Amino acid sequence: MFLIDCPYCKESRDQNEFSPAGEAFIARPQNPEELSDDEWSDYVFYRTNHKGDHWEQWVHTNGCRKYFLVKRSTISHEILEVAAFGEVTSENPS
Amino acid sequence: MRLKNHKSDFIDQSEALSFIFNNKSYKGYKGDTLASALIANDVLFFARSFKYGRKRGLMGSGVEEPNALVSLEIGGRYTPNLKATEVMLYDGLSAVSSSNPNSIDFRALIKPLHRFMPAGFYYKTFIKQKVWAMVEDSLRSLAGFSKAPTEKDEDVYDHVFHHTEVLVVGGGVAGITAALEVLNNSKTTRVILVDERAHLGGELFNEFQSDDTAISWHHDNLSKLLEFKNVANSRLKIFSRSTAYAWYDHNYIEVLQTNATGESLISGGTQAARKVLHKIRAKEVILATGAHERPMLFETNDLANIMLSQSVRRYLNEFGVISGKDVVLYGNNDSIYSTAIDINNNEINCKVIDIRPSGGESETVLKAKKLGIEVLQGYAVLKAHGTNLVKGIEVSSVEMQGKKWRLTGPSKRLNCDLLASSGGFNPVVHLDCHCGAKTFFDEDSQAFLPQKVRKNRQVCGSISAIGFWKDVVIDAKNKAQLTLLSLGEIKKSTQDSMSENYLDYYNASQFFVPIEILNRPKVFIDMQNDVTTLDVALAIREGYRSIEHIKRYTAMGFGTDQGKTGNINGIAVAAQFLDVPLSEVGTTTFRPAYTGVDFGAMAGREVGGFFDPQRYTTIHDSHLESGAEFEVVGQWYRPWYYPKSGEDIHQAVNRECLAVRTSLGMMDASTLGKIDVQGKDAREFLSRVYTNAWMKLAPGSCRYGLMCNEKGMIIDDGVSTCINDNHFIMTTTTGVLQAFTLL
Structure with a gap:
């Protein structure tokens, strides 16, 4: 049961209030019609399943309902950082 | 037998209690456990073993007990598979063995055949020969412990949430010292101290009975703790008869507290909870969980x-x-x-x-x-x-x-x-390992110890193989100082040194597992599951090398005691047969729960009408008057069909369908989700969320639409109505509504 700091509510709350929303920094292709099936399935299904520190998206379902970014160790489940969208990006993941 | 002229702080001989065990009545005193009261009455057999039906007596005195399983009370108060060593005696208690040692038992009658029934017997004889289906029912009725409850639980159970800076698990010398050290050195830090026994002090009173300084230390420090506790807005909470049974991520710990006397309190019309589940979020955890003897x-x-x-x-x-x-x-x-x-x-x-x-x-x-x-x-x-x-x-x-x-x-x-x-002694590292921490084998103490450093956690006392109480006091103070440092309550920690030979107290010599003894029959490692040394040897002969595989082949360490007395011995036996050092064999994985937890306690108050909210539409009464049968969709009670006299579901639905075809039907759609879509791009929006066409739908018309996500999976369907070009009303299905509005 994680304790997550919502960057919008500025409060540390129980995991019960949140829902996970997958790996962060997956950009939606600009031109889906032009993609091959392989390219589309890569966007839709394939994830890095990274072992270690990992940026992912969470949504404060039973709170402010906003999506935000969480950097979590997938080994110890320690949450190292939280950020609003734009504060960190795939080019600048800190 | 009970000793005459024995003085104990824990037994109140002025208050006699009568109780019933296996249909015979006995007398005990206030402060007794069921186990101690039965010893006083010269009862020596408590239950039969799982597989061979062997008559078993007590082995332990607390949570580690593998044999003495009993079920308490009857009817709606029935609770199966409790350890007699943990049931506190109360007047009128009634208990029976999980498997009666005094009646004739088929498993015990076939004793000469037991040597042909080692680990894997049932699999090889019945499952592999594909006759399991024919014998399963009769075999299962022979084995097992207490029967499952059949009636509705009459008791209530509560959940309580706590937030604290420091949680101390274990109320022995180490736990008491650590809690006091934290409280003394900070004015604001909150402390929760939990202990599984009825009294704080752990083994101190028993181990150092003849040491007057130990006994007076116990009295002094207990009264200091009570000074902190008995004030308004106390920073200290003490939960006794409370077992911390699971440690989840981010220092979230669950503790099950049994009502002080073990029975349910029903007085003056209010019913107090039989058990309370404490859900504790702590910044720092100090583990003073002690050790079990093997x-x-x-x-x-x-x-x-x-x-x-x-x-x-x-x-x-x-x-x-x-x-x-x-x-x-x-x-x-x-x-x-x-x-x-x-x-x-x-x-x-x-x-x-x-x-x-x-x-x-x-x-x-x-x-x-x-x-x-x-x-x-x-x-x-x-x-x-x-x-x-x-x-x-x-x-x-x-x-x-x-x-x-x-x-x-x-x-x-x-x-x-x-x-x-x-x-020797097995440190109680279970809780520490629930979140993935590892143990290591320490040659000096011949024990698996908890990993030395872990964030926001300290260990002190005999969990670190420190046995003599004066060393434990020093160790616990040191660890409490580190906790205070981590909390920022102090700038620098004071660390005192323990006596030079602090590991010598138990002086545990090497594991004594000579092969001449291990190769004998009926050397039981796990009493509860009837696992012997020869079963481990067989598992190794069958090719299993990992202790996790050996555990599963033999069933060693399963059951309600989770191998608290047997598992480490089992590892030593496996090491001996494999001829490798103990550290190479390692331990099996420790998972929650540390002890059995009642389903009732997990459910808490969320039972019956509180299990799930019930939602009714405004015309619910009208549905009732029309004799509707209901189906529950997304917590809504929706009319399912309206049977007329003697009709079953199919006849009623056929009649209703025919009525719609030939005249008129009306549907209450108020439980559906309704989304008002407005703006100049309303049509475009619908076209993007639905898979079908919406550009040409005329005002005043409606259309059925299907929603897919990017993976191509259908996520919902529904009808949307065009009010005008810039205004649509969309409906979603009742069940999916909540998911939609929450996301």
């Missing part, structure tokens, strides 16, 4: 009245009861001598058998010898004699040759009616 291994070591040395001492000192008159203590460390001294002080005959050779004795050993206690050094027990109850033992001299123990002399027989053994 037994020595020998042939037929499962007879009744073969117990753990510390448990015999606890029954003696805390409850004033003992189950024998001619006691043998057997082990590889000094704790058996302390037990022997306490037994001798109560004028009961006892002998000590120590596998360690003479020479280099500690003070405790010399003290025992000085008191005239007969001591056999360099001897081991090979076998216990007796049918169901121990009547005597076979001993032989042993010697360490190279790195292996060897039997060196002819065996001889000694008589005894109670055998208490100690093969």
Whole structure:
């Protein structure tokens, strides 16, 4: 049961209030019609399943309902950082 | 039997309680556990074992007990598979064995066949031969422990949430010291102290009975704790009879508290909870969970009245009861001598058998010898004699040759009616490992210890193999200082040093597992699941090498005690058969829960009408009047069909369908989700969320639409209506509504 700091509510709350929303920094292709099936399935299904520190998206379902970014160790489940969208990006993941 | 003239702080002899066990009535006192009261009444058999139906007596005195499983009360108060050692006695208590030791048992009748029924027997004989389906029911009815409850639980259970800076698990010397150190050195830090027993103090009172300074330390520090507790807005909470059974991520710990007396409190119309589940979020955790004693291994070591040395001492000192008159203590460390001294002080005959050779004795050993206690050094027990109850033992001299123990002399027989053994101590690392922490094997203490450093967690006391209480006090203060430092309450921690020989207190010698003894039959490792050393040997012969596989092949460490007494011995036995060091075998994985947790406690108040909210539409009464049957969709009670006299569901639905086809039907769509879509791009929006076309839908018309996500999976469907070009009303299905609005 994680304790997550919502960057919008500025409060540390129980995991019960949140829902996970997958790996962060997956950009939606600009031109889906032009993609091959392989390219589309890569966007839709394939994830890095990274072992270690990992940026992912969470949504404060039973709170402010906003999506935000969480950097979590997938080994110890320690949450190292939280950020609003734009504060960190795939080019600048800190 | 209960000792006359025995004084104990824990037993109130002025208050006699009567209770029933296996349909016979007995008397005990306030402060007794069911186990101690039955020892006082000379009851020696508590239950039968799982597989072979062997009659078993007590082995332990607390949470580690593998044999004495009982079910408490009947009807709506029935609770199965409790440990008799943990059930506090109350007036009118009624309990039965999980498997009655006094009735005729099929498993016990086929005793000569037991040697042909090792681990894997049922699989090889029935499942592999594809006849399992024919025999499953009859076999299952023979085995097992208590019956499952059949009636609705009459009791209530509560959930309570807590936030604290420091959680101390374990209320022995280490826990008391750590809690006080934190409270004394900070003005704001909140502390929760939980302990599984009814009284704080752990083993101090039992182990150091003859040490006056220990006893007065206990009294002084308990009163200091109470000073902190008995003030308004106290920073300290103490939960006794509370077991921290699971540690989840981010220091979230669940603690199950049993009502102080164990029974339900129903008074004056209000019903107090029988058990309370405390959900604790702590910044820092101090583990002072102590250690469990492990037994020595020998042939037929499962007879009744073969117990753990510390448990015999606890029954003696805390409850004033003992189950024998001619006691043998057997082990590889000094704790058996302390037990022997306490037994001798109560004028009961006892002998000590120590596998360690003479020479280099500690003070405790010399003290025992000085008191005239007969001591056999360099001897081991090979076998216990007796049918169901121990009547005597076979001993032989042993010697360490190279790195292996060897039997060196002819065996001889000694008589005894109670055998208490100690093969060293297993630190209670379970909780620490629930979130993935590892253990390591420490050669000095011959124990698996918790990993040294972990964020926001300290360990102190005998969980780190520190046994002597004065060293434990120093260790606990040091660790509490580190906790305060981590909280930022102090700038620099003070660390005092323990006595030089702090590991020597138990002086646990090497695991005593000579192959000559392990190769004998009926050397039980796991009493509850009837796993013997030969089962482990068989698992290895079958090709299993990993301890996790050996565990699953033999069922070692499963069951309600989760191998608290047996598992580490099992690992040592496997190491011996595999001929590798213990550290290479490692431990099995520790997972929640540490002890059994009642389903009732997990559910709390969320039962019956509170299990799930019930949502009714405004015309619910009208549906009722029309005789509707309801179906629950997304918590809504929606009319399913309206049966008329004698109709079943199919007849009613056919009639309703026909009515719609030939005249008119009306549907209450108020439970559907409704989304008002407005704006100049409303049509475009619908086209993007639905898979079908919306650009040409005329105002005043409606259309059915299907929603897919990017993976191509259908997520919802529904009808949307066009009010005008810039305004649509969309409906979603009742069940999906909540998911939509929450995301």
